[in-house]
Amino acid sequence: MIMKRRLKYWLGSRGIIPVAAFTFFLCCSAKDDLSFAQENYQLIESSWFLNMKDFSRSAHGTLSCESCHGIMDESPGGHPLPGTSWSQRKGSTERYDYGRCRLCHKESYERYTKGVHAEALKKEKAAPQYLNLPGDKRAPTCGHCHSSHYEEARLSRVESGRRMTDVCGGCHLSQKKTYMDGFHGKTAVNLGDSLSAYCSDCHGAHNCVSLKTPEAALGACLRCHPKADLSFAKFVIHPAPPAEKDGKDGKKAQWITVIRVVTAAMSGLVLLVVLFSYGHSFLWILRELHEKLRRH
Amino acid sequence: MAERRQEEIVRFSVLNRLLHLFVMIGFAGLALTGFSLKFSSQTWAQAVAWILGGSCGIRSFHRIFAVLTYGCVVVHLLWLLYFRSALKGRLTGPDSLFPSLKDFRDLLEHVRYMFGRGKVPVFPRFSYWEKFDYWAILIGMNTMGATGLVLWFPEFFTSFFPGYILNVAQVLHLYEAIMAVALKFVVHIVTTHLRPEVFPLDRSIFNGRRRFERGRAGLIGILFFLTLSALGSGISEAEAVAVSPMPLTEEGRTRACLDCHRFPNVHTNEGAKSSQAFCLECHGSDSCTREDGTLLKVSIDSFGKGRHAHEACVMCHRDVARSPHKSQSGALCTHCHGVHGEGVAGDPHLRVQCQACHRKSLFVEYDSKKDLVILSHKDDKGVALALTDHSLPELRDRESCTRCHKAGNKVGAASAILPGKSILCIFCHNAPATLGHWAFGAAMLVFLFGLSGMLLLWFKGRIEGEEQSFHKKISVVSERLWETIFSRGIFRIFSVFFLDVILQRRLLRESVRRWFSHSLIYYGFLGKFVLGLLSFIFFGLFSTAQLSTAMLDKNNWLQAILNDLFGGIILIGLAFAVIQRIMVRPAHVLSEEQDSVALILVGVIVAGGFLLEGARIVLTGIPADKAIYSFIGYPVSTILRSITKDWQGAYGYLWWFHGITWAVFFAYLPFGKLKHILTTPLTLLIREGGTIERR
Structure with a gap:
């Protein structure tokens, strides 16, 4: 009897409150969104129109157009004429000569020329078949990662790290996913812990290094983990299933297989145990409710 | 009251009650901090992290709770040792938590009872589900403790094992945690407290006696509160529309870059007109053609008098004003207009592009890449179409439906024009x-x-005497x-x-x-x-x-x-x-x-x-x-x-x-x-x- 009354008390009168609150929150979360803010990063960058509000706030906001673009009428090609086929086929990031960035960003530029992205660019120039690859497989230059008109200056470490995750992750999808699944990504990006590691902390910002072997990775580990040794560096930071072309890296593939097998086995076990015990509890409660109702 | 109390069995000793209390607090804390890290992309988790002092705070609290919880296991094991050696107690047998064959028989019989055949078996002092609870948590806490320790001191442990042991430890720690929460937070609470026989709270673990009085449970209230706070986390702030309010310069002098390349305020009529003027500089002339010669001139008659006369071109053609001058998405109506529901066109037609009906052109095709039925750029004889007619035709007649809904169409539409759904x-x-x-x-x-x-x-x-x-x-x-x-x-x-x-x-x-x-x-x-x-x-x-x-x-x-x-x-x-x-x-x-x-x-x-x-x-x-x-x-x-x-x-x-x-x-x-x-x-x-x- 006590139980009955109590159940009614909670579910009857007080039950309205959570239901009402639930509806309210559902309604709040279903708001309309028609703003330009949703626009894709890339689309804004290659647009013919400059958003002055964002530009004047950006790192390059004090520069005049001519500081980077030169005087259009005096440049060899002149202003790209509307309707000419080359202006329609090529994006602005492919057409712009990023050598001009070197005038101010000397160190970054030189680091870039030593890194793997520049190496890929050289390969691309040597072998024209690479030019037919889709955009996210092409070798990146300055403009692919940095927005020349809207990049903000003096970002905090956390804020630039968060943007970096999106920019690098735009092409390195599985790396971004595994990074965000791992401890570094969660603490650094989600919780804003500036002591944790962002992409460039291990791979470097402009001379992006691929840290495929533990020997190569150790140097990166040592920056934050002073006691790390070679065995420590065998921790798989990006445990995604290896791509076809990386098949040669046999040991890492083996480790990843072990990790995946353990994951599969554990999820199977969890599923079995949970299903069994939930079914058990449900049936039990059903039967007891039945008996209880009969007694009344 | 006092007499009755003396008759009752003391089920749990003070030590065990204390241990349960600490494990309860520690476990809840571990789950809260641990899952806040796991689900740190969620707003609720970030709120928890903020309260506890960021990721460092979460980690510290997680470790404090871990020490507290595992400390209870150590105390329990020490007590077992003392119980066995000093008190000469028995660790096996019917009165203990040691699993026996009878538990398995009890389970079978109990399941038979659940299906309505047979009675509830007489359980020993600790029933099989209580034993399951006990052993699950004992084994679980040890694996959680071991893997947690590995993750706490990675440098130390990797000097004995290869580094990927950390990956394995992470996986084990996570799944074990999910299982523990799924079992302890739901099954344990439901079977020991919320079951009709014991509802709303079995107090024996807190006062030691077999249950005999039941207090009011704040538990449901707490659960509701938790659900509510979890639900409340899905709201993000609206983002402001970024528009520049600067006026344009006068015509007639040499153009500066920003005369054209400034993004106009498309939410004003002037901005919309200047954006249109930019596009019409080419698209208003007869020389604007595609490579195959299709005229791409936008007729001012169809556009300038329509409902969209005061909209900037880039409001709909959102990704085309750029290099390369090519649209990926086409004109997007859904940036401003919602889709219509069942009532208007019988079915929401979500896999049909708006223009396929709302434009005059009669030729449609299925685009498998976008998974959309779109207006075709060619008519049925293969002649290229320009689609520059911006007028919005009337659609009340069934004629316009027959673009797709006719026998032998190639866009996957039914050949009959079916009515809309009814309120029934x-x-x-x-x-x-x-x-x-x-x-x-x-x-x-x-x-x-x-x-x-x-x-x-x-x-x-008859109602209340009234016939x-x-x-x-x-x-x-x-x-x-x-x-x-x-x-x-x-x-x-x-x-x-x-x-x-x-x-x-x-x-x-x-x-x-x-x-x-x-x-x-x-x-x-x-x-x-x-x-x-x-x-x-x-x-x-x-x-x-x-x-x-x-x-x-x-x-x-x-x-x-x-x-x-x-x-x-x-x-x-x-x-x-x-x-x-x-x-x-x-x-x-x-x-x-x-x-x-x-x-x-x-x-x-x-x-x-x-x-x-x-x-x-x-x-x-x-x-x-x-x-x-x-x-x-x-x-x-x-x-x-x-x-x-x-x-x-x-x-x-x-x-x-x-x-x-x-x-x-x-x-x-x-x-x-x-x-x-x-x-x-x-x-x-x-x-x-x-x-x-x-x-």
């Missing part, structure tokens, strides 16, 4: 607030006729209704509604099996009704929100899963009922003809629905990776496809068959056995209202 369909589908085709209107009329007959029959009886005057009867009833609604009695009505109507307490009292088979059908329909109603409400309130569009979309994965799940549940329930009726035939099953008619009708409707879904999947050619979420409709579609690939003609007939069977079912509701859907809840509620009056 809302019991299973999302539907507009219109009656639709006259056939549904007729069904509604018959239904209302039957309903009024039922009401008249009720009012024939004759119909008018007085109505006034008495409305008076009582008013009194009940504006009294405390309304809460009793709510609770009866919840317990008897929603949870079907009466049926459960009679038999678990009947409750089960009836519930399957009932909850299947209820689920579909709630889905239909929710999407109706949502679409009415927030027609442009993403969620409402998703709720309209039959191919949305969640909608597809839920709809097939509820439909499947109804079918299973029907099968269960038929087996009861034909094979088992218990005493309570009075297999009347009316029952069979009801069962067959429901079966035909649901099976017809799945057939229709399968035909729709074949017809519209939804890719398998999308269609697979309709886990019943998709297998049906593969069977249908193996029969014939051409379902364009048959779809219309199937649709009408499904629609008419439902209309018949609906019209039949107030007459046959199915009346109980209306009468039983009403009777229960009225009876409850009556008891309040008498008090």
Whole structure:
């Protein structure tokens, strides 16, 4: 009897409150969104129109157009004429000569020329078949990662790290996913812990290094983990299933297989145990409710 | 009181109670901090992290709780050692937590009891589920402790093991944690505290005695609070529209870069005009052609006088003003306009581009890349079309539907032009607030006729001594209704509604099996009704929100899963009922003809629905990776496809068959056995209202 009354008390009168609150929150979360803010990063960058509000706030906001673009009428090609086929086929990031960035960003530029992205660019120039690859497989230059008109200056470490995750992750999808699944990504990006590691902390910002072997990775580990040794560096930071072309890296593939097998086995076990015990509890409660109702 | 207390068994010693309290606190803390890290992308987790002092705080608290919890295990093990060696206690045998064969027999017998065969077995001091709880947590805490320690001191442990042991430890730690929370937070609390026999709280673990008084549980309140705070986290801040308010320079002087390249304020008429002028500099002249010579001149007549005359071109052609000068998305109507629901065009047509209907061009094609029916850039003879006509034609005539809905079309449309859904369909589908085709209107009329007959029959009886005057009867009833609604009695009505109507307490009292088979059908329909109603409400309130569009979309994965799940549940329930009726035939099953008619009708409707879904999947050619979420409709579609690939003609007939069977079912509701859907809840509620009056 006590139980009955109590159940009614909670579910009857007080039950309205959570239901009402639930509806309210559902309604709040279903708001309309028609703003330009949703626009894709890339689309804004290659647009013919400059958003002055964002530009004047950006790192390059004090520069005049001519500081980077030169005087259009005096440049060899002149202003790209509307309707000419080359202006329609090529994006602005492919057409712009990023050598001009070197005038101010000397160190970054030189680091870039030593890194793997520049190496890929050289390969691309040597072998024209690479030019037919889709955009996210092409070798990146300055403009692919940095927005020349809207990049903000003096970002905090956390804020630039968060943007970096999106920019690098735009092409390195599985790396971004595994990074965000791992401890570094969660603490650094989600919780804003500036002591944790962002992409460039291990791979470097402009001379992006691929840290495929533990020997190569150790140097990166040592920056934050002073006691790390070679065995420590065998921790798989990006445990995604290896791509076809990386098949040669046999040991890492083996480790990843072990990790995946353990994951599969554990999820199977969890599923079995949970299903069994939930079914058990449900049936039990059903039967007891039945008996209880009969007694009344 | 005092005498009774002395008779009671002391079930848990003070030490064990203390340990349980600490483990409880520690475990809750561990789960909170641990899952806040795991789900740190969620707002609630970030809120927890913020309160506890960021990621460092979470880590510190997690480790403090871990030490506290594992400390309890150590104390427990030490106590076992003391118990064994100093007190010469027994660690095995019937009075202990040591698992034995009897536990397995108990489990089997208990499961037999749950199925209604046999009695509850006499459990030893610790029953099998308590032992399971104990061993699960003992083993779990040790693996959690071990893997946690590895993750706490990675440098130390990797000097013995290779580094990927950390990966393995992470996986084990996570899954073990999920299992622990799923078991301890749900099963343990439910079986030891919320079970009807012990509800609302088994206090023996806190006061040591076997339960004998029950206190008020704040537990449900806490659970509700937790649910609420979890729900509240989904709101993000609206982002501001970024527009520059600077004016343009005068014409007539040498152009500076920003004369053209400044993004105009497209929300003002001046900005819109200047944006149009930019585009029309080329697209207004006759020399603007595609490479194949198609004229791309935008006619000011069709555009400048239409509804969009004061919109900037880039408002719709959002990704084309750039290099390369090529659009990926085409003109986007949905940036400003929401999609329309069932009422306007019969079906939301979510896989049809807006322009395919709302433009004058008559030629459409299916774009498999975008999975959309779009306006074609070529006519049926292969001559290129420019599509520069921006006028918005009138669409009220059925002629415009025949672009797609004709025999032998290549865009996967049914060859018949089907009417829109009716409000009658809302019991299973999302539907507009219109009656639709006259056939549904007729069904509604018959239904209302039957309903009024039922009401008249009720009012024939004597109401509070009044026998004759119909008018007085109505006034008495409305008076009582008013009194009940504006009294405390309304809460009793709510609770009866919840317990008897929603949870079907009466049926459960009679038999678990009947409750089960009836519930399957009932909850299947209820689920579909709630889905239909929710999407109706949502679409009415927030027609442009993403969620409402998703709720309209039959191919949305969640909608597809839920709809097939509820439909499947109804079918299973029907099968269960038929087996009861034909094979088992218990005493309570009075297999009347009316029952069979009801069962067959429901079966035909649901099976017809799945057939229709399968035909729709074949017809519209939804890719398998999308269609697979309709886990019943998709297998049906593969069977249908193996029969014939051409379902364009048959779809219309199937649709009408499904629609008419439902209309018949609906019209039949107030007459046959199915009346109980209306009468039983009403009777229960009225009876409850009556008891309040008498008090």
